[in-house]
Amino acid sequence: EDQVTQSPEALRLQEGESSSLNCSYTVSGLRGLFWYRQDPGKGPEFLFTLYSAGEEKEKERLKATLTKKESFLHITAPKPEDSATYLCAVSVTGTASKLTFGTGTRLQVTL
């Protein structure tokens, strides 16, 4: 069975304190790995897609990386507005485009 595990479940950072979120996956064949941000009461907002090991994507304070077993979302010098739940999802071969999600990391950035 395809599995996506995110850690930590929750993370509290001070403004400017860089850190990384982890997404480990066990799948039969990875087609793509996706990062989303979800604010309370809203739908997930797309951030990045990674397709192969070694790939990196960057956007403002966020950088996503991918290996054969896991992905990291690095947050550099976070600001309070980066507070959200960050979701990782995978698309797996033979599963007709559906996404399998992890349970997310709740990030809180304080002043």
Place this chain on the structure above:
Amino acid sequence: NAGVMQNPRHLVRRRGQEARLRCSPMKGHSHVYWYRQLPEEGLKFMVYLQKENIIDESGMPKERFSAEFPKEGPSILRIQQVVRGDSAAYFCASSPGAGPHEQYFGPGTRLTVT
């Protein structure tokens, strides 16, 4: 460019009633997905549709749930004879094609069954 639209945003139903959730995909997208998010749980895939076709319904409960995406109009997720356990946030997403494309999500419909 309007994003994915869902309505209603909030829906309250009594046990035994029917719930109809609507989703209009992003302009130019013909692939629609429905996901359910239970309190304190992750997003779970329910069904994947293209116009007039159900491609993958492996995540749909076998009874009471159905989905359609007609040639004209929005995609509909229908829940018959709702029970308290159906209370959740239901999200629709769309993508421009099949394959490992990113999916763009709507704001969700929050269903409460009383």
